[in-house]
Amino acid sequence: MPKSRRAKLVSLTKVSKKTKEQKGAFINEVQENADKWQYCWLFEVGNMRNSHLKTVRNLWKDSARIFFGRGAVMAKALGATPEEEHKPGLHKIAQQLKGQVGLFFTNSSPDEVTEWFADFHPPDFARSGNKASRTFIIPAGPIMQQHSDPPEPFPHNEEPQLRKLGLHTTMVRGVPTLEAPHTVCKEGKTLTPEQAQLLKLIGVKMISFKVGLRAYWTAETGVVTQIEVEQVVEEKEGGEDEDAAMTN
Known part of the structure; x- marks a missing residue:
């Protein structure tokens, strides 16, 4: 029986090289x-x-x-x-x-x-491996998104993502809330993937x-x-x- 085309493996990492004409x-x-x-x-x-x-x-x-x-x-x-x-x-x-x-x-x-x-x-969001330009602490209370002005609390459906990124949250009246302040990063320290993702989610730009x-x-x-x-x-x-x- 001939092999199915669906079973063919395709490499997603292969990138075509520049031709000599293109370089020229x-x-x-x-x-x-x-x-x-x-x-x-x-x-x-x-x-x-x-x-x-x-x-x-x-x-x-x-x-x-x-x-x-x-x-x-x-x-x-x-x-x-x-x-x-x-x-x-x-x-x-x-x-x-x-x-x-x-x-x-x-x-x-x-x-x-x-x-x-x-x-x-122009300011931008940091990536994993960048160094924090300042110490950032999320205060106790409702966790706020800083993308908007004024900041708005996170919706309830974002709590699983916040917990996945290291926050010990509780739900208070449908709003993800911290019982104690949480230090996301410290100035001069290299950011982890979780820290960089959390800063972006909150809306804090750490680099230029x-x-x-x-x-x-x-x-x-x-x-x-x-x-x-x-x-x-x-x-x-x-x-x-x-x-x-x-x-x-």
Whole structure:
């Protein structure tokens, strides 16, 4: 009897690799933008969220071009040595393309770019492996959702989920309630999956999406200027890698 098609095993982890043509097109696109714009910035992303990076791309869509993804391919496009570099000086940017970094091409002045990114740090929910930015304690009494203003108590059907995440709740007039305060997390401590999920459920944002500008190349002179700024990439335990190539 022939095998049923329904019995066929399909791997859900298999991801198609980029073809040589796709990589070649990506390299050409990076090089074309290096020819087009006055400045090429190297940036680093802290607490990576695709949604926030898309916001940056949308806000700069008329005055910049962003590449974020495979550092090795971007480095190849720029040229990692003086002999291979696409334009004079670009190898100094290519050599720093490691980790969650990207390229930002623009004609805007360095002062304008640095000022804009210094002001752009939208808050977001922490994930497992992030460090708590502050101590958060749920007070005794009805457990409140902070998504709304003013906060509202959790509905009764959420109590099983709250108990699953470590809260010792009781029902008082149909509202999940704590008899004593509960410390969800302490400042500087790494968040567990349960802590991160509970903070999101309650509506507490512990992190900020940040873009750290590391250096910029000036087309006119070929000079690369390093930028000394605060570290934006947090060391995470068991964090997720979002290294999918993206352009605006």
